[in-house]
Amino acid sequence: MIKAAFRMPGFTIGFVIAFIFVGAALVSFLWTPYPVDGVDIANKLHGPDATNWFGTDHLGRDIFSMIMVGARTSIAVAIVAVGIGVVLGVPLGLAAASKKGTLLDEFIMRGNDLIFAFPALLIAILITAVFGASAVNAIIAIGIFNIPVFARLSRGGALSLWTRDFVLAARVAGKGRVRISFEHILPNITNLLIVQGTIQFSLGILAEAALSYVGLGAQPPIPSWGRMLADSQTMVSFAPHLALFPGAAIVLTVLGLNLMGDALRDLFDPKLRRDRQ
Amino acid sequence: MLIFTLKRLISLGLSLVAASVVIFFTIEIIPGDAARLMLGINATQDAVDALRVQLGLDQAMIARYWSWVSGLVQGDFGVSYTYRVPVAEMVQGRVWVSLPLAMYALILSTLIAFPIGIIAAANRGSWADWMVMGGTQLGVAIPNFWFAMIMVNLLAIKYRWFTAGGFPGWDDPLIAMKSLTLPAFVLALPQASILARVMRSALLDTLSEDFMRTARAKGRTRRGALVHHALRNAMIPVLTIIGLQFSFLLAGAIIIEKVFFLPGLGSMIFTAITQRDLIVVESVVMLLVFAVILVTFMVDITYALVDPRLRRRA
Numbered sequence: 001m002i003k004a005a006f007r008m009p010g011f012t013i014g015f016v017i018a019f020i021f022v023g024a025a026l027v028s029f030l031w032t033p034y035p036v037d038g039v040d041i042a043n044k045l046h047g048p049d050a051t052n053w054f055g056t057d058h059l060g061r062d063i064f065s066m067i068m069v070g071a072r073t074s075i076a077v078a079i080v081a082v083g084i085g086v087v088l089g090v091p092l093g094l095a096a097a098s099k100k101g102t103l104l105d106e107f108i109m110r111g112n113d114l115i116f117a118f119p120a121l122l123i124a125i126l127i128t129a130v131f132g133a134s135a136v137n138a139i140i141a142i143g144i145f146n147i148p149v150f151a152r153l154s155r156g157g158a159l160s161l162w163t164r165d166f167v168l169a170a171r172v173a174g175k176g177r178v179r180i181s182f183e184h185i186l187p188n189i190t191n192l193l194i195v196q197g198t199i200q201f202s203l204g205i206l207a208e209a210a211l212s213y214v215g216l217g218a219q220p221p222i223p224s225w226g227r228m229l230a231d232s233q234t235m236v237s238f239a240p241h242l243a244l245f246p247g248a249a250i251v252l253t254v255l256g257l258n259l260m261g262d263a264l265r266d267l268f269d270p271k272l273r274r275d276r277q
Numbered sequence: 278m279l280i281f282t283l284k285r286l287i288s289l290g291l292s293l294v295a296a297s298v299v300i301f302f303t304i305e306i307i308p309g310d311a312a313r314l315m316l317g318i319n320a321t322q323d324a325v326d327a328l329r330v331q332l333g334l335d336q337a338m339i340a341r342y343w344s345w346v347s348g349l350v351q352g353d354f355g356v357s358y359t360y361r362v363p364v365a366e367m368v369q370g371r372v373w374v375s376l377p378l379a380m381y382a383l384i385l386s387t388l389i390a391f392p393i394g395i396i397a398a399a400n401r402g403s404w405a406d407w408m409v410m411g412g413t414q415l416g417v418a419i420p421n422f423w424f425a426m427i428m429v430n431l432l433a434i435k436y437r438w439f440t441a442g443g444f445p446g447w448d449d450p451l452i453a454m455k456s457l458t459l460p461a462f463v464l465a466l467p468q469a470s471i472l473a474r475v476m477r478s479a480l481l482d483t484l485s486e487d488f489m490r491t492a493r494a495k496g497r498t499r500r501g502a503l504v505h506h507a508l509r510n511a512m513i514p515v516l517t518i519i520g521l522q523f524s525f526l527l528a529g530a531i532i533i534e535k536v537f538f539l540p541g542l543g544s545m546i547f548t549a550i551t552q553r554d555l556i557v558v559e560s561v562v563m564l565l566v567f568a569v570i571l572v573t574f575m576v577d578i579t580y581a582l583v584d585p586r587l588r589r590r591a
Contacts, residue, residue, distance in 0.1 A: 114295050116521075117569045119528035122562050126303045129550050129558040202418070209420050210532050214547060229423055233536070236426055237434055247423040254418040 004267060011263035017256025021249070025071035034062035036069045036223050045239045055241040057231065063241070066223040067249050073135060073224045074253065077217070078204030080139045082197050085146025090193065092147070093154030094185060097162060098177040109155070112148035120145035120207050121216075128216045135218040138211045142204050153196050157189035191268035198261035202254045209250050225250050281581050289574045296566045297349070301342050304559045332358075345559070354560040359552045364560045367545065374444055374457075374541035375534065376568065379526040381454075381461035382468070386526075387519065389469040394476025399503060401481065409473060416470030421529060425463040425536040432459065442538035460537045464529050468522045475518045479511035486510070512583050520576030524569040 005011045033053070040060030048055045054063035096108040118126075124141035131137055158181070161167060170180050211217035212226025220227070225246040232242035312328040329335050333344060348355060354364035397409035433441035439459045447453045483489065484507055492502040531543035538544075542561055549557035 110291075110295075114292060114299070117292060117296055117524065117566050117573070118299075119524045119569070121528035121531060122565055125546060125550065125558065126300065126562060129553070129555060130303060133550075206420055210422060213420075213422050214532055214535055214543075216550075226420075229420075229426065233426060237430055240430070243423065243426055247420065247427075250420050250423065251415075251418050254420075255414065258414060258418060 001267075005263065008263040008267065010259040011267075014256040014259030014261075014263065017252055018260060021071050021253050021256070022075060024068045025075050028065075028068035028072055032062075032065035032068050034065045036061060036065050037221055038062065038065075045235070045242075047239075048241055054245045055239075057228075057242055058235060058239075063228075063245055066228060067225070067245055070223045070225045070228060070246065071249070071253075073212075073218050073222055074205045074208055074250075077135060077139050077142065077208040078201050081142035081146055081204045081207075082200050084139070084143025085150045085200060086193065086197065089147040089150030090154045090186070093151040093156075094158055094181040096151070097155045097158035097185070098181050100159060100162070108151065112151050115144065115148045118145070121210070124211050124216045133216050133219055135222060135224075138208055138217040141211070141216075142207045145207075146200050146204075149200060150193070150196065153192055154189055157192045158185045161185050161188055191264075195261055195265045195268060198257055198264060202257035202261070205250065205253055205257070278581065282578060285574055285577050289570060292570045293567060296570065297346055297563060298342070300559055300563050300566070301345060302338075304555050305338060332356075349560070349563065355556040357549075357554055357557050359549075359554045359557075364557055367557065368542070368561065368564065371540060371542045371545050372564070373447060374539050375527070375530050375543065378457055378461055378464065378533070378539070378541065379523065379530045381457055382464035382526045382530070383519070383523060385461055385465035386469040386472055386522065389465065390472035390476055393469075394473040395480065395503070395508070397473070397477045398480035398484065399499075406477075409477070413470035413473050416466050419467065421463050421467055422532050422536050424466065425460065425533055428459055428463055429536065442536070444539045444541075457539075460530075460533050460539065463536075464526060464533050468526060472515065472518055472522065476511065476515050479514045480507055483507045483510040509583070513580065516576055516579055516583065520573055523572040527565055527568060 006015070038061060040056070043052075043056050043060040044058050046052055046056040046060075052062050052064065054067065056062055057066070092108050092112075096105040099105050120142050123144050124138060127137045127141050162185070167180060167184055170184050175183070208217055208224070209226035209229070212224040213230045215227075215230070217226055218224040228246040229243055232239070232246070236243045312325045312332060312334055326335075333341055336344075345355065352365055354368060356362065357364050357367060360367070393409050393413075397406045400406055429441050433439045440456050444456055445452050480503075484503075489502055489506060492506045493499070497505070530541065531546065533539075534541040534543035535547075542565070546558060546561050548554075549561070
């Protein structure tokens with residue numbers, strides 16, 4: 001399976017890009033070219049050169065180092081937000097599917113519709129208004145938004161599985177709905193979940209950047225790509241490198257994850273694969 | 278169709294009630310006393326108590342919820358804690374920036390996505406298809422506020438084709454539309470990319486259906502069959518996405534407003550958050566959610582108009 005994935009160019013390119021950014025985030029714990037809080041006003045707004053690869057910002061901080069540490073924030077927020085969506089959404093979706101047509105199913109699905117009416121930004125606005133802005137609140141907001149995504153997906157996937165013979169066999173063997181859901185249904189929808197997880201991961205990175213840009217995400221001094229862009233806004237006309245590099249980091253990461261997600265979907269879905277050939 | 282519409286209306290009403298409950302009680306769990314917050318730490322207890330009575334904060338939570346909701350229904354959004362001005366007045370001018378921006382972006386997104394998606398599907402596997410697939414992949418990955426910053430610097434500051442920001446008001450609709458064009462375009466781009474991809478794959482699905490072969494066998498040209506038979510059948514998934522996109526466009530509009538310094542709901546809500554002007558946050562979020570739920574409702578009705586089968590199923 002892994003070999004087959006790497007035979008797809010989209011997956012390989014996406015994987016390499018994702019690997020670079022995850023690597024940069026991990027390395028930043030041990031080493032960055034310069035300390036990210038190393039204010040050096042004398043060296044402010046330098047363009048990219050041999051000493052500061054991506055240049056310096058208005059406080060003379062090294063942008064390359066800030067992007068490395070910023071990757072940490074983006075990846076952490078997106079991963080935990082996907083985790084919240086999976087841990088809460090999948091069981092809800094499985095429960096709804098196992099009791100299809102009952103009040104429980106209706107209740108869960110209408111609850112999902114309700115959350116769908118709140119874009120992640122509005123959830124973030126509500127949470128921030130109550131608790132103040134922070135990276136944790138951004139995680140919660142994006143995570144809540146992910147719940148209905150995974151609930152719908154797993155309900156849809158589970159519904160078609162419940163009619164299959166092997167589920168019937170498990171019921172005849174005396175297994176209850178919960179056991180069947182986790183032992184027979186869940187393993188069969190993992191492919192769907194992995195593909196969606198990759199896509200929600202990339203959406204999470206975009207959402208974190210947007211929230212930090214408007215000041216609802218990670219707060220100083222934690223470096224974040226979105227806030228770097230917000231800081232650069234007034235200076236971008238004479239120091240374009242301030243906006244260029246953090247923006248490119250976001251685009252590349254999201255692009256890489258999307259390429260991986262698309263390739264995985266083709267791989268897991270034989271019908272699509274046949275169509276493409 | 279009437280019963281279908283009625284059923285949808287009931288579910289619209291229920292969604293609104295549920296949303297208002299969620300918003301109100303999220304805001305209510307806030308720590309601290311709004312009255313004390315407004316008057317500052319030096320205020321006497323008597324003054325704080327008087328203000329609490331004036332704002333209705335001394336009443337029970339349910340009673341406050343009821344008066345908030347019944348106010349909303351009558352267009353009374355309460356009075357801003359910070360500015361002591363009715364929220365409805367504050368919102369009025371700003372809604373007519375954010376909503377038109379989102380609608381404008383929705384129209385642009387559709388206008389861009391439809392031809393691109395159709396061309397890609399009709400010429401599947403050609404270089405045009407590859408260009409569309411590559412371009413849309415990039416379009417989805419670019420954060421629109423970053424793209425907006427680049428566009429402002431390029432098109433507004435360097436070439437001066439557009440204004441770099443601000444909004445002159447609706448006195449001259451043409452100038453107003455011009456100042457919203459760049460923001461709307463930037464806002465539309467990622468959504469147009471998604472929509473074009475959905476359009477392409479929906480068309481490809483219908484193109485392989487039997488009725489398409491029948492249409493060709495009956496002498497329809499490729500183009501005729503595509504326009505008259507495939508397009509209509511591909512509309513259901515496309516409409517779903519358009520409906521979903523509105524909520525993203527509305528939320529996106531709030532962010533894009535910051536790049537272009539547009540006096541919309543965005544700047545108002547972010548100021549209100551820093552000033553802890555909760556009544557403003559509460560009411561504006563409710564207004565935005567209302568818009569999203571209303572658009573979902575309209576999309577549902579459009580579905581039924583496009584696909585008669587759905588009317589009966591509901």
